[in-house]
Amino acid sequence: MERRRSFPDVLAGGIFVLIGGAFVVGALGYELGTPTRMGPGAFPLLVGAAVVALGLAIAGKGLIAGEVISFGPIPWRAVAVIVLAVLFFGFTIRRLGFVPTTAVTALLTTLASARVRLLTAVAVAAGLTVASTLIFVVGLQLRIPLWGPWLGL
Amino acid sequence: MELLDNLALGFSTALLVQNVLYCFVGVLLGTAVGVLPGIGPTATVAMLLPITFSFEPVTALIMLAGIYYGAQYGGSTTAILINLPGESSAAVTALDGHEMARQGRAGPALAAAAIGSFVAGTVATVALAAAAPPLASVALKFGPADYFSLVLFGLIVSIALARGTALKALAMIALGVLLGTVGQDIYTGTPRFVFEQRELYGGIDFVSVAVGLFGVAEILRNLENEQTRTVIVSKVTNLWPTREDRRRIVAPILRGTGLGAALGVLPGGGHVLASFTSYAVEKRISKRPQEFGRGAIEGVAGPESANNAAAQTSFIPLLTLGLPAHPVMALMIGAFIVHGITPGPNVINDEPALFWGLIASMWIGNVLLLLLNLPLIGLWVRMLRIPYQVLFPMIILFAAIGTYSLNFNAYDVYAIAFFGILGYVLIKCGCEPAPLLLGFVLGPLLEENLRRALIISRGDPSVFVTRPISAALLALALAALVVAVLPTIRRRRAVVFAEEE
Numbered sequence: 001m002e003r004r005r006s007f008p009d010v011l012a013g014g015i016f017v018l019i020g021g022a023f024v025v026g027a028l029g030y031e032l033g034t035p036t037r038m039g040p041g042a043f044p045l046l047v048g049a050a051v052v053a054l055g056l057a058i059a060g061k062g063l064i065a066g067e068v069i070s071f072g073p074i075p076w077r078a079v080a081v082i083v084l085a086v087l088f089f090g091f092t093i094r095r096l097g098f099v100p101t102t103a104v105t106a107l108l109t110t111l112a113s114a115r116v117r118l119l120t121a122v123a124v125a126a127g128l129t130v131a132s133t134l135i136f137v138v139g140l141q142l143r144i145p146l147w148g149p150w151l152g153l
Numbered sequence: 154m155e156l157l158d159n160l161a162l163g164f165s166t167a168l169l170v171q172n173v174l175y176c177f178v179g180v181l182l183g184t185a186v187g188v189l190p191g192i193g194p195t196a197t198v199a200m201l202l203p204i205t206f207s208f209e210p211v212t213a214l215i216m217l218a219g220i221y222y223g224a225q226y227g228g229s230t231t232a233i234l235i236n237l238p239g240e241s242s243a244a245v246t247a248l249d250g251h252e253m254a255r256q257g258r259a260g261p262a263l264a265a266a267a268i269g270s271f272v273a274g275t276v277a278t279v280a281l282a283a284a285a286p287p288l289a290s291v292a293l294k295f296g297p298a299d300y301f302s303l304v305l306f307g308l309i310v311s312i313a314l315a316r317g318t319a320l321k322a323l324a325m326i327a328l329g330v331l332l333g334t335v336g337q338d339i340y341t342g343t344p345r346f347v348f349e350q351r352e353l354y355g356g357i358d359f360v361s362v363a364v365g366l367f368g369v370a371e372i373l374r375n376l377e378n379e380q381t382r383t384v385i386v387s388k389v390t391n392l393w394p395t396r397e398d399r400r401r402i403v404a405p406i407l408r409g410t411g412l413g414a415a416l417g418v419l420p421g422g423g424h425v426l427a428s429f430t431s432y433a434v435e436k437r438i439s440k441r442p443q444e445f446g447r448g449a450i451e452g453v454a455g456p457e458s459a460n461n462a463a464a465q466t467s468f469i470p471l472l473t474l475g476l477p478a479h480p481v482m483a484l485m486i487g488a489f490i491v492h493g494i495t496p497g498p499n500v501i502n503d504e505p506a507l508f509w510g511l512i513a514s515m516w517i518g519n520v521l522l523l524l525l526n527l528p529l530i531g532l533w534v535r536m537l538r539i540p541y542q543v544l545f546p547m548i549i550l551f552a553a554i555g556t557y558s559l560n561f562n563a564y565d566v567y568a569i570a571f572f573g574i575l576g577y578v579l580i581k582c583g584c585e586p587a588p589l590l591l592g593f594v595l596g597p598l599l600e601e602n603l604r605r606a607l608i609i610s611r612g613d614p615s616v617f618v619t620r621p622i623s624a625a626l627l628a629l630a631l632a633a634l635v636v637a638v639l640p641t642i643r644r645r646r647a648v649v650f651a652e653e654e
Contacts, residue, residue: 031343054320054323082372086369120542125546
């Protein structure tokens with residue numbers, strides 16, 4: 001394995017430092033307590049510091065002798081569309097009801113593929129809506145209203 | 154014979170009509186999803202988990218176990234027929250299994266895998282029934298300090314077997330532990346890291362973490378290089394192995410079963426190690442090593458048996474210590490907790506019907522698997538033809554609906570998106586997601602026992618090294634850490650995993 005400066009290593013280290021650091025800052029806002037009675041902040045503070053330390057070590061090693069991994073392309077369209085679809089589902093399931101939420105989520109997700117044709121997407125979304133209504137609401141008796149309050153029904 | 158009494162209790166529970174029925178449904182669903190290309194057992198179990206929550210605990214856990222076996226067998230089918238293993242342990246099966254399929258011998262390869270899995274499952278179930286009670290009684294002597302060290306040991310050992318550098322695996326575990334602290338503090342009730350959102354008081358749901366890390370992140374990776382996959386699935390004919398085949402698979406199946414049953418107990422991926430070891434052993438002792446990689450039936454039978462035996466014995470640390478040996482077991486812990494049962498040494502005494510029923514159902518699951526898979530192989534082959542453009546929206550939609558239906562909490566759904574992106578970026582940087590999930594599930598246990606041990610010892614941290622069990626476990630953890638970091642061993646790990654690429 002060839003070893004040299006590695007962008008993925010530095011990025012991974014940075015993510016660990018960032019998240020660990022955020023938890024450390026947050027933990028300082030809670031009571032730390034004593035060793036006998038540790039407060040709610042003590043354990044996250046310890047683990048957060050460990051994550052920061054490990055992140056620094058990974059990033060540091062990545063600058064000198066990192067692991068050579070090809071990062072590869074990022075499917076920006078898929079990332080954006082899938083995140084949007086999932087957030088949409090969470091936000092509207094109570095408000096629009098099961099059927100419209102599922103239909104829009106399914107259509108959005110289908111569009112994540114760069115190769116899909118609109119007609120195919122609509123057909124797939126329709127099929128998935130019917131299938132999931134049958135499986136989850138009819139079959140598994142999920143207690144989610146089919147049509148929600150936003151539709152005025 | 155206490156063992157027989159216990160097994161009788163187990164079978165009387167597991168053979169109840171509804172339990173057999175749901176075990177069957179579980180195996181069927183597990184195989185159906187597991188056979189889909191690119192979806193391994195962890196993703197399958199994570200996706201189907203919410204379905205089981207509406208049943209009684211015994212039925213739900215039996216169904217879940219059924220899903221797990223089905224998913225594993227489905228993964229092997231995909232590996233053999235189209236060379237797309239859903240997870241690393243099936244990668245070994247693909248080496249010779251797919252080669253056999255290309256020579257028109259897919260039938261015997263599938264049959265060898267099914268028969269091997271069945272034999273291994275039967276033997277390992279007995280091993281589990283025999284080994285669990287004594288281990289559970291030892292575990293009852295554990296104090297909080299011992300438990301803390303045990304959990305730490307389990308987490309550290311899991312990095313020794315993970316892919317990628319030890320440093321990154323360690324960081325992933327710590328990150329998982331850290332994310333596990335979100336929500337109300339167990340001792341004081343103080344809400345931590347919740348941004349004043351009441352929905353986060355219960356913490357982040359582990360199903361969201363699992364679905365995001367294993368489902369969404371995997372889909373994003375598959376969408377990087379979209380190409381029309383031309384799947385050439387050959388017709389499966391002549392399912393039954395020839396007399397020569399049957400003679401050749403007996404010994405590999407038995408050796409694989411022994412290896413798998415022993416290695417499956419190890420935390421953090423014993424089943425992967427088991428399949429690789431079994432393949433290496435068969436290749437070494439074979440009279441025809443040149444046939445390996447060119448369609449040797451021993452190379453399918455051995456690893457498949459090892460894999461299945463390990464899947465069974467990985468329930469031992471879960472049921473006796475409450476420690477998950479791999480991500481699927483972490484999901485099982487979550488399922489236990491949803492049903493109000495704390496997995497650990499008490500289950501065997503408090504819920505004997507559940508404990509022994511689960512063990513008996515493992516064997517029933519294996520029988521169903523054999524009865525189901527060989528006749529239905531035509532159906533599974535057809536599942537392989539589902540285009541990805543239909544498949545991935547279905548996975549995401551079902552994951553969102555399933556996760557939402559757990560608690561009717563929109564934040565659980567938002568968490569999927571968060572962990573999907575986090576997992577995707579970290580995987581691209583060479584960090585494996587499994588240690589994060591293990592850390593996330595075990596983190597609260599680690600914190601609880603650390604704080605309890607320190608309360609008992611009045612703040613004296615030396616309790617961890619003065620109690621013999623705890624000291625021994627910490628020494629083992631340290632040894633495991635050294636082994637994981639040592640360069641020579643790292644090189645050997647690279648060799649083991651190089652065959653997988």
